[in-house]
Amino acid sequence: GAGVSQSPSNKVTEKGKDVELRCDPISGHTALYWYRQSLGQGLEFLIYFQGNSAPDKSGLPSDRFSAERTGGSVSTLTIQRTQQEDSAVYLCASSSQRSGYEQYFGPGTRLTVT
Amino acid sequence: ELKVEQNPLFLSMQEGKNYTIYCNYSTTSDRLYWYRQDPGKSLESLFVLLSNGAVKQEGRLMASLDTKARLSTLHITAAVHDLSATYFCAGGFDFGNEKLTFGTGTRLTIIP
Numbered sequence: 001g002a003g004v005s006q007s008p009s010n011k012v013t014e015k016g017k018d019v020e021l022r023c024d025p026i027s028g029h030t031a032l033y034w035y036r037q038s039l040g041q042g043l044e045f046l047i048y049f050q051g052n053s054a055p056d057k058s059g060l061p062s063d064r065f066s067a068e069r070t071g072g073s074v075s076t077l078t079i080q081r082t083q084q085e086d087s088a089v090y091l092c093a094s095s096s097q098r099s100g101y102e103q104y105f106g107p108g109t110r111l112t113v114t
Numbered sequence: 115e116l117k118v119e120q121n122p123l124f125l126s127m128q129e130g131k132n133y134t135i136y137c138n139y140s141t142t143s144d145r146l147y148w149y150r151q152d153p154g155k156s157l158e159s160l161f162v163l164l165s166n167g168a169v170k171q172e173g174r175l176m177a178s179l180d181t182k183a184r185l186s187t188l189h190i191t192a193a194v195h196d197l198s199a200t201y202f203c204a205g206g207f208d209f210g211n212e213k214l215t216f217g218t219g220t221r222l223t224i225i226p
Contacts (some may be wrong), residue, residue, distance in 0.1 A: 033213060043202065043216035056213060091156060100164075101212040102147075105157040 004106035006092050012112045013082055020108045021070065025094030032075050033059040033095075033103060034059075034067060038088035046090075049075060082113045116141050118205050121219030128225050132194050135220045137186040137203035146179050146186045147204045147214065157202065161188075190222075198224045 005024045013019050014030040025032050034046040049069045060066070064083075069075040079086055089110050093103040117140040127133050137146070138204065145164055149157040159189040161170045163179035163186060170177050176189045186203055200221045 009225075010188065033211065035214075042218055043145075043204075045213045045215065049212050060215075094159075095212060097219060101145075102159055102162050103214065104159065105149075107156045 004092055004094055004104055006056075006090075006106040006109050008109060009107065010042040010110045010112075012114060015084060016081055018078065018080045019082055019111065021090050021111070023075045023077070023092030023094075023106060025075070026074065026096075026104055027073075029070065029094035029099070029104075031095045032069060033093045034075070034077050035091045035093065036088045037091060037108070041088075043091075046077070047107070058066055079105070079111075082111075084113045087111055087113045116143055116205050116207065116215045118203060118215050118217040120203055120220055121220060122220060124221050124223075126223045126225060127190075127193055129194055132192065133190050135188040135190075135201055135203075135222075137188070137217055139184050139186075139205045141184075141207075141214075143181075143184070143207045144211070145206045145212065148177050148188055149202045150205065151200045151202065151219070153200075160201075185218070189197040194225045195224045195226060198222055 007022045032049040037043045047067050048056040051072045052069050064080045067077045089108045091108045092106045095101045095103045125149045154172045154221040160175040166181040174191045176221045179186045200219045202216050202219045206212045206214050
């Protein structure tokens with residue numbers, strides 16, 4: 001079946017602008033995760049959704065970052081007033097109890113803030 | 115807080131040789147994952163290790179987990195060029211919140 005998809009694949013934005021990143025998880029996967037991969041920080045957890053709720057937002061680096069999930073499916077990660085240090089690859093993953101909580105990753109969105 | 119240390123960071127090895135990547139973690143985590151990442155690509159799941167003593171093998175790769183030592187290893191047997199990639203281990207705990215804490219990654223280069 002279809003895997004996790006993310007859009008856009010690449011995004012270049014000017015410092016100070018807002019951006020929205022989208023994740024479509026595998027159908028039926030109840031858990032959804034956002035991670036960030038950058039040269040300086042490696043792979044970092046950002047936020048976790050179970051259904052539409054976010055019981056763990058501990059990885060969001062500042063209040064400029066927010067995320068929502070609707071219908072237990074699509075999730076959007078929003079970064080307001082982007083800064084150069086936000087440049088990274090943003091990865092989304094999904095899992096379910098049926099998959100043994102194994103996380104399947106999407107292709108990522110490469111964000112470049114100029 | 116779970117911390118995951120991986121070594122070596124870089125590994126260059128000749129085809130046909132064997133080597134091991136080590137993954138140490140700092141606190142109780144009986145759920146350990148290995149992922150592969152090719153340049154410019156996303157993460158591909160290799161192994162999920164769920165219990166002490168778990169050993170899984172796929173082709174030339176074998177992963178094991180020792181929860182008492184808080185150590186997982188990824189062993190490469192008779193390396194071939196196709197195995198060149200970056201390998202990450204990641205720990206998770208709390209069923210129902212499988213947020214992953216990743217190691218730094220090991221960039222593996224297989225030299226003909």
